[in-house]
Amino acid sequence: MDAAKNSVTITLPDGSARTYPGPVSVLDVSASISAGLTGKTVAGIVNGQLVDASDIIDCDASVQIITPENPQGVEIIRHSCAHLIGHAVKQLFPTARMVIGPVIDEGFFYDIAYERSFTHEDLAAIEQRMRELIARNYVVIKRMLPRDEVIRIFRERGEEYKLRLVEYMPDEQQMGLYFHEEYVDMCRGPHVPNTRFLKHFKLIKLSGAYWRGNAGNEQLQRIYGTAWADKKALNAYLQRIEEAEKRDHRRLGREQNLFHFQESAPGAVFWHPRGWAMFQQLIAYLRRRQQDAGYVEINTPDVMDRGLWETSGHWHNYRDHMFTATTEDDRVLALKPMNCPGSVLLYRHALRSYRDLPIRMAEFGKVHRYEPSGALHGLLRLRHFTQDDAHIYCTPQQMNKECRTIVALVLDIYRQFGFTNVHINLSTRPDHRMGDDVTWDLLENALIESLNDMALQYQINPGEGAFYGPKLEFVLRDAIGRDWQCGTLQVDMNLPERFDIVYIDEAGQRKHPVMLHRALFGSLERFAGILIEQHAGKLPAWLAPLQVVVLSITEQVADYAQNVTRALQGSGLRAEVDVNNQKIGYKIREHTLLRIPFLLVVGSREANSGQIAIRTREGQNLGVLHITDAIDLLVKETRAPDLAGRDVTQLGLLERMNTIDGNDTPAVTRELNP
Incomplete structure (x- = not known):
């Protein structure tokens, strides 16, 4: 009877169940399934939570075994490779102090404090030592230790940054330490049970970083790497990186005399005549498309009073990214990081009737956002750039139709530029937001219904919406398989209420309009950089700087x-x-x-x-x-793609989107989702 009490029943993903006489580890479960699976077990998912292979299961649970073939397995391999950097660095450079080593897209990095800059020769030596450590096939041991014990271990080792991290977690009384032979690191895990899983890695580059990402803090060194489940995947990635280097828009921009950057204007681009000609072609193309779609073009000031940004909520939610100045009479002005408030003021300048709606205002607005120096990257990440913003003011009854029209326009324009593999993400309400849940329900449902009406697939990104409304993000996959998030569509009833903008409805009542925020390219400079890399510098003849x-x-x-x-x-x-x-x-x-x-x-x-x-x-x-x-x-x-001369099925695209019903899937949808 006691034995039955202590027994543990494990339910596997196929629905089958296995009973064990007592607590078991994830590795024990995999061993009971097959010896071959044991050798491939990286970690497990127990009752929905990712855990180490050595973790003990002491109650009935659902369990999934994680191997290198699983996406979670690859991420664990990458995280463990970051720890392995620490092991190698401490052996080669004993006075180095380890900071943090997280996973990033397709790789990992580790931030390190050391008395001198690492060289490319150092990077090669670190990679070689990592390979030697992997060849030992040593077991990675996890221990949950009391907070005081963790502090003692890192104090004895002189790891001041690890001690700081412990200070930032005052409520954690038990912490996970991972022992790589003589090297110890702190992490929530999970990690691989043995270094034999880490063979397929490569260190990529060195860069600078700052403690906690703040440029006011001490500078660190960052080692980047990548790791994969097998050699084939690693080689494919390295080939893709090599191809990306050939397509690097910064190099092509120099070779083709398009633009340059310099320290006197960090985060801003100096366009040369040829590059500026290309940039203006992008604007001219989009201007024509917007005119055909019923937009009017406006322009609003670059510098506006702090009070405007307080009303919009940007001062509270975006202050750290804004450039400001104080006048002689102590008035605080800000360079606009967004175009939205200026558009709202222009709408509010006149009395609007329901007969005027929808009003579609487009603007090629210069915006300024503070980005850390280390984040700046050619045309792809700037502090000063141009947004192809548009704001549509409509009634709640018009909202769904306008959303569908915008999505159709976005996808059609991307196709004109050769991007037919487009993924749509729906970002929902964040924790810190304006407005009540009823409003957010209405806005999120409007986007969902629009996508469903168009039979478009999408992925939900919980909590990633703007502070004033949910949004769609359009992600383009380029010629070498990289994803670029470009256009956005946001629905918003909060800013109209905060600014008290209204229209007069059929009954003569004052009502707040719905405000749609829409960008097709996002940043025109960034889109130009993406196009240069997409085409490896061989831009379409209509867009080529010199034809x-x-x-x-x-x-x-x-x-x-x-x-x-x-x-x-x-x-x-x-x-x-x-x-x-x-x-x-x-x-x-x-x-x-x-x-x-x-x-x-x-x-x-x-x-x-x-x-x-x-x-x-x-x-x-x-x-x-x-x-x-x-x-x-x-x-x-060299004629630009335009409505004139386009396929007759495309001429009626927007009109058909306005009258779409559930049985009429538009051409753009069928092509993107065969």
Whole structure:
């Protein structure tokens, strides 16, 4: 009877149950299933909680065995590799002090305090020592110890940062320590039971960091790495990283003379003429699409009073990311981090009727946000950038229709840029938010119903919404499998109430409109960087910074080459001429490397006949054409995607989205979700 009392029944994912005479570990459970599974067990999920393989189960429970094939298993491998960095570093550099080593997307890092900067030679030595430690196949031991014992261990080892971390957890009386032979680290876990799981890793790079991410604190060194379940996955990742380096927009921006950055303006871009031409093409394209979709374009001030940001809630929720200044009369002004409040003031400037709604206001607004220096990354992470914001003011009855129209527009525009693999995330109410639950229920349901009406799949990100409303995030997958979160759609009834903006309804009553916040590209600078990397610098001809270059074969035809270039420019083409005294083969090679879509070659024969020889950057010869025919061809080939001349099924896309019913799935949905 006592034995029955102490028995433990384990229910497995397939519904089968096993009874054990007493408490068992996750490893014991896997061993009872098969010897092969035991050798692959990284951890377990017990009653929904991820635990170490050595953890004891002392009551009836549901259990899932985690192996390297599971996503959780790969994450545990990466976390354990971070600890292994600590083991290797302490052996090679005994005076180093370990800080933290978390998992990140596709990898891990460890922050370390050391008296000098690590070198690439040090990084190679650390990786080699890690491989030597892995080869020992040593057991990683977990111990839950009292707080005082943890403090004693780290004090004896001189690990001041670990002691600080303990101080930041005053309520924790029992803490998990993981023993890697003589090395000890602190973590909630879980971790691998043995280093043999860690073979497929690679240290990637070194960088700087700050204690607790604050630039005012002491500087640390960060070692980045990646780890995978097997060699094939690791090699695939390394190949992807190598390809990403070839596509790095910062390098391509230098090579193609598009833009640069410098310390006199950290987090801001200096656009060169060619880059600025490309940037303006993005704006012109989106401006046309928005006009066709019924938007009006506005512009609001960059600097506004603190009181505005207090009303909007940004001062309380976003103050640390805002740039401010105080005037001589002690008035506090802020550079806008968002365009929303300015749009609200413009709406409020006139009395609105329900007949005026929906009002769709678009703005290419410059915003300024403080980002830590270590977070800045070319065009992809800036402090000063342009948002393609729009704010739609509508009645509650119009909300669902407007959401569907926006989603259709977003997906269609992405497709025009070659992004057909788009994932949609629904971010719901965060812990710190404005408004009551009734309002949040209404807004979240509006987004859910819109996506369901369009038969679009989505993933829910609990608690990730803006402080004023839930949002959709549009994530683009690029040519080499990377994901980029770009556009957003947020529904909001809080800001209209806080600013008391109204419209007059059919009964003559004052009502607050629903406010939709919408961005298609997000940051135009960031989207430009993504496009450069997506196309490896070979931007579509309509968007290319320089579309055509005219190359002279001899000095005698320089005047003709100049005249051809002027004719091209007069037709609206972005064209330049190269009459330098170099061989034509050299010129073709150099301008091909610059990824210019069309190379026009002129020699004495072409000059005498008024013709041009055309070739593409891919090396395709398009023949010798008369200059007028050549211009007609090039104008056609460099025309921007637009509603004019598009497929007839797309011309009615937005209209069809406005009248969609549950049985009418739009073309854009069918293509994205076959």
